[in-house]
Amino acid sequence: MPIQILPARLANQIAAGEVVERPASVVKELVENSLDAGATRIEIDIEKGGAKLIRIRDNGCGIGKDELTLALSRHATSKVSTLEDLEQILSLGFRGEALASISSVSRLTLTSRTAEQSEAWQAMAEGRDMAVKLQPASHPQGTTLEASDLFFNTPARRKFMRTEKTEFGHIDEVIRRIALSRFDVDLVLRHNGKQVRQYRAGRLPSQQDKRLAAVCGPAFMNSALKLDSEHHGLRLWGWLAPPSAARAQPDVQYTYVNGRMMRDKLLNHAVRQAYGDRLPAEGHAAFVLYLALDAREVDVNVHPAKHEVRFHQSRLVHDFICQVLLQVLEQQPQPEPPLRVNTDTGELEQPLETTASAADRSATRRESISYQAPRHGYGGGLSARESRPSAVSRGEWQGIDGLLTTVAAEQNTAGQKTASSPLPTPYPVSSTHDTAVPPAESISGQPLLLIKERGLVVLYRQGLWLCDLDRARAYADGLALLEVWQQGLTPQPLLLPIRLALDVKQQAALERHQPQLQKLGLELKTAAGDTIILTRVPQPLRHADLARLFPELLARLERETDAEPAALCQWLAAQGRSARQRWTMAEAIALWQQLQPDMPDEPPFLQPVAIEQQLDRWINGD
Incomplete structure (x- = not known):
């Protein structure tokens, strides 16, 4: 077979395999786009665990009529334009692959209006042909994106989806993680027309504590140790449960780097090393930790789903986190x-x-x-x-x-x-x-x-x-x-x-x-x-x-x-x-x-x- 350029629809299908793992992946990408657009309220409607419908509505800045068709194209983004931008990424999204990948495996409808426009416009793309249809619509300022019939044109992918309850559980966990990353944003989650979660925005510490208790549970909130430490451009803050409050499952372990939710091996190792042998044999640590550092000191362009990052001074970051957590744990002697x-x-x-x-x-x-x-x-x-x-x-x-x-x-x-x-x-x-x-x-x-x-x-x-x-x-x-x-x-x-x-x-x-x-x-x-x-x-x-x-x-x-x-x-x-x-x-x-x-x-x-x-x-x- 000779070497050739892949057709756009085939390239998007390949990209979709990395970006769209399951309905929860679609929700994550779309909600992060809403946050990058400056939204202060985001509503998520799910039907049939996301297999039938995923609808994300926000009150962000919106997308202009001239850019709607381009927004559904691969590698189209407003977040980076030069190599220098790629070296200091501050937005949650930057690859320009999410919308194109989602539209290649679903029936996608994008409706949006900016503050400068008098009317909203709607773009529709369906399946492999990627043809975009544009028409006027009624919509307030902001954006609504609907992805229906996920994997309707890829039966092999669809059969790997789990039950409705399982898929919605993953979506719920994504929203929980996002809720802890942005306390200043209202989040509403509905499933099959019934409201399941509502996280009200709050900037005061007492309001943040309420959201933390809603996500992690009152037991974690009552026992957690609050920490906030800064050193040489690194800041670590958040909540850490003492060893006496260890959990039977690792279900309350949230880490964020510059506001981006992470499952990074280096961060997890630093936490484990800080706890050492303080935890009981069958116990798991519980924590909500936020790491902030110069965007030039961290590379987020190392994983398609952006779950992992690479630190330029990984040893310093690891030791900083471990040292801060150790000091917090040492202040709580266990009887x-x-x-x-x-x-x-x-x-x-x-x-x-x-x-x-x-x-x-x-x-x-x-x-x-x-x-x-x-x-x-x-x-x-x-x-x-x-x-x-x-x-x-x-x-x-x-x-x-x-x-x-x-x-x-x-x-x-x-x-x-x-x-x-x-x-x-x-x-x-x-x-x-x-x-x-x-x-x-x-x-x-x-x-x-x-x-x-x-x-x-x-x-x-x-x-x-x-x-x-x-x-x-x-x-x-x-x-x-x-x-x-x-x-x-x-x-x-x-x-x-x-x-x-x-x-x-x-x-x-x-x-x-x-x-x-x-x-x-x-x-x-x-x-x-x-x-x-x-x-x-x-x-x-x-x-x-x-x-x-x-x-x-x-x-x-x-x-x-x-x-x-x-x-x-x-x-x-x-x-x-x-x-x-x-x-x-x-x-x-x-x-x-x-x-x-x-x-x-x-x-x-x-x-x-x-x-x-x-x-x-x-x-x-x-």
């Missing part, structure tokens, strides 16, 4: 659920019981407790400020008791029966309380059970303890920071410098502790008045809430005990670490072994498991 033991799964599903139930107590009277592991007390003792936790339940203790007995039996089988063995051999039962009597020597640290992938049950100093793995990791990180304390921590630049206003007392503390701040890797400069600007911080604080933490750091430096290098390094490590969702047993054991050589007398990450009082109540039938 840690209490650690609770479950015997069957090793997970903590219910609060620790403070008393045994009547059924448990009666069952205890009937049963003889086979308790062969040593009776664990509180071992190394508690500091004065710590209190004993609630006692574990009978069922929980039996699970731990069984585990201790099993591990002890395995140790015996292996022949490890010396006094230095990590686990002692079973001891004879006391006749008084049916409880084992421990020997005098201490029990070495031994990991036993991973609880809800966050806590580790360990034997330590003749006691049963619960190790908070996140706090233990922060403690280990603090030890590592302490090793490089003498050389000073390495400062790293902030993508967004932090401005802080200090009172007189804080300014005095700042002057007194300037050497310590430099050794901590904090670099700052003074601004006008009582304001300082943080420009560099150590790695542990790069993603922390510095506006809250810096005044706290100054207060710690004023207190002699907290200003010690070890205390400061522990504090830094704790601020720079976010709680992990899950630990594996291998990771937990590795961390526990890492901590053994430098274990303090009162480890801040260990919590004694109170079982003695509970056992006494069971035995005595209280």
Whole structure:
């Protein structure tokens, strides 16, 4: 077959395959044309899910009579005319393919009137012949475009359309996205003559909140964190749901670049990286984010449907978005659920019981407790400020008791029966309380059970303890920071410098502790008045809430005990670490072994498991 120029109708059919995927694509292209025309009210009428009729009516500037026929031609547009225009696109449409593509697969009628014309004119094009008929019509200023019988001349395309309900659902989602991109425009959506959506225009924040709640739901509106940040020509604003408000489906995820709705991979990756492991395993983030930047810094001419863009400084954009979202999320610390033991799964599903139930107590009277592991007390003792936790339940203790007995039996089988063995051999039962009597020597640290992938049950100093793995990791990180304390921590630049206003007392503390701040890797400069600007911080604080933490750091430096290098390094490590969702047993054991050589007398990450009082109540039938 020789090389030849494609006929116009065939070229439009090929273009339609890219632009007109389904009725929702037609609605998107036509509504964006109305927005480019300056419309403040747009009405969308749909019949049979868009297969029978799509009608878009607006009050924009309209199209002149002389341009109606040209508007239905391929590559005809009023939005770009030179290469320079293509390099800084501000309009939503610019290819000049939408109307020609739509008219090639439907019966299209375009009616419009400009402010200068005394009457409206109507252009009609149908199918492959592309012949345009022009006639006078009655119409107010603005444009109405009707596309009926979509894919009537391409049966192969039509059979890929889904049910009426499914196709209208996609149209509804398109209008929802557009409604969030232009709060200043009235949008009305009807299906089969019935009004389904009406988004009233609003410029006030309260009116915008109403539209946001109408699109994303009241639950998102009530929990969302509002953000607005600007840096070096980049501005990010919008709403972000905290991890505690994660959704079961990714149905509230809207991103916009210069007012254009996007499904861009770079933007989505930045959001995912900001959330990190804060989200639950089956949860999805919810957000409505708007990115504004110089039009010359972004190329929107990379996708036929304009769903993706290319940033000239993609790394800067990615890090800017990630950093802003991280700062917002760090300002919302999530409360840690209490650690609770479950015997069957090793997970903590219910609060620790403070008393045994009547059924448990009666069952205890009937049963003889086979308790062969040593009776664990509180071992190394508690500091004065710590209190004993609630006692574990009978069922929980039996699970731990069984585990201790099993591990002890395995140790015996292996022949490890010396006094230095990590686990002692079973001891004879006391006749008084049916409880084992421990020997005098201490029990070495031994990991036993991973609880809800966050806590580790360990034997330590003749006691049963619960190790908070996140706090233990922060403690280990603090030890590592302490090793490089003498050389000073390495400062790293902030993508967004932090401005802080200090009172007189804080300014005095700042002057007194300037050497310590430099050794901590904090670099700052003074601004006008009582304001300082943080420009560099150590790695542990790069993603922390510095506006809250810096005044706290100054207060710690004023207190002699907290200003010690070890205390400061522990504090830094704790601020720079976010709680992990899950630990594996291998990771937990590795961390526990890492901590053994430098274990303090009162480890801040260990919590004694109170079982003695509970056992006494069971035995005595209280």
